[in-house]
Amino acid sequence: MSKDRWVEETFHPHWRVRLKADEILHEVKTEHQHLVIFKNETWGTVLMLDGVCQLTTSDEFVYHEMMAHVPLMALDKPKRVLVIGGGDGGVLREVLKHDTVANATLCEIDRTVVDTALEHYPEIANGCFSDSRADIVIADGLKYVAETREKFDAIIVDSSEPIGPSAVLHTHAFFADCKRALTEGGILVTQNGLPFLLPDHLAGTTEIFASLFKRCAPYLCTQPCYFGGPFALNWASDDESLLDVSPKKLAKRAAKRGISGLKYWTPAGHLAAFALPAYAQTVADKAIAKAAAKAAKAKARKAK
Numbered sequence: 001m002s003k004d005r006w007v008e009e010t011f012h013p014h015w016r017v018r019l020k021a022d023e024i025l026h027e028v029k030t031e032h033q034h035l036v037i038f039k040n041e042t043w044g045t046v047l048m049l050d051g052v053c054q055l056t057t058s059d060e061f062v063y064h065e066m067m068a069h070v071p072l073m074a075l076d077k078p079k080r081v082l083v084i085g086g087g088d089g090g091v092l093r094e095v096l097k098h099d100t101v102a103n104a105t106l107c108e109i110d111r112t113v114v115d116t117a118l119e120h121y122p123e124i125a126n127g128c129f130s131d132s133r134a135d136i137v138i139a140d141g142l143k144y145v146a147e148t149r150e151k152f153d154a155i156i157v158d159s160s161e162p163i164g165p166s167a168v169l170h171t172h173a174f175f176a177d178c179k180r181a182l183t184e185g186g187i188l189v190t191q192n193g194l195p196f197l198l199p200d201h202l203a204g205t206t207e208i209f210a211s212l213f214k215r216c217a218p219y220l221c222t223q224p225c226y227f228g229g230p231f232a233l234n235w236a237s238d239d240e241s242l243l244d245v246s247p248k249k250l251a252k253r254a255a256k257r258g259i260s261g262l263k264y265w266t267p268a269g270h271l272a273a274f275a276l277p278a279y280a281q282t283v284a285d286k287a288i289a290k291a292a293a294k295a296a297k298a299k300a301r302k303a304k
């Protein structure tokens with residue numbers, strides 16, 4: 001009788017989650033990270049990177065819809081989009097549903113993620129890698145945004161946790177370069193972890209966003225396979241009006257772009273996602289206040 005294999009998340013120091021691997025489809029230490037893809041009766045096909053559950057085919061729509069449609073529906077005519085990370089293709093698939101998008105560039109550091117996604121769970125990318133509007137770049141996102149002279153209406157940082165190759169995608173330098181690569185009034189969104197368990201992750205990104213942009217706003221989604229409560233994404237833009245697009249207008253845009261059949265994003269849910277529970281709002285408010293205090297101090301120093 002073969003011994004069952006259980007695959008553990010190893011990200012949290014004092015607790016672990018493990019999923020039964022009914023079949024290991026691929027396991028490798030790439031030049032960037034440990035990658036394992038396996039089948040699980042409940043979750044479907046699971047991708048784990050460096051001991052962190054990245055996605056499952058059963059619930060990936062939650063995160064991918066909220067990463068893509070919240071910024072793009074808020075924009076009147078999003079044409080050029082940059083996705084950093086996201087080598088599974090889920091965010092790119094959702095971005096390309098917007099017929100206003102003429103070009104979507106995906107910059108993924110690890111080709112193995114793309115190759116194994118196409119081999120073991122192609123339904124997530126659903127052909128988007130071969131869409132004529134998609135450009136796939138295999139590179140470090142930090143270097144890509146530092147060097148690009150392109151401008152994007154939305155930049156979506158679909159990174160992993162701030163560990164391994166992804167650590168650089170949670171830094172001031174990286175987000176400052178993202179800002180430079182945005183068109184005027186463009187939107188930057190990033191994944192921002194579990195605010196209940198990792199408030200510092202939310203605080204750190206919010207403080208950086210608040211120091212770089214006129215408006216920043218964390219928003220939440222309920223991603224079942226991200227154990228530990230609601231999952232935070234974060235938003236930043238210099239166009240303060242973009243957070244106030246009405247549900248009616250969002251619904252009109254979705255209809256006009258021929259986007260239907262989504263399984264998580266709705267116009268009402270889009271706005272509700274920004275209504276944070278008090279414990280998360282307090283983290284965000286403190287981070288924004290900290291950024292403002294630092295800016296005021298720097299201004300006073302300069303005035304001397």
Ligand code: SAM
Nearest residue numbers: 054055085086087109113140141159160165166
């Ligand atoms: N789509 C996933 C989900 O549903 O949770 C999110 C994680 S996605 C798999 C994270 C991707 O970021 C991985 O494919 C990883 O290889 C990539 N990545 C990590 N560091 C990177 C970097 N510095 N530049 C570009 N891509 C990076």
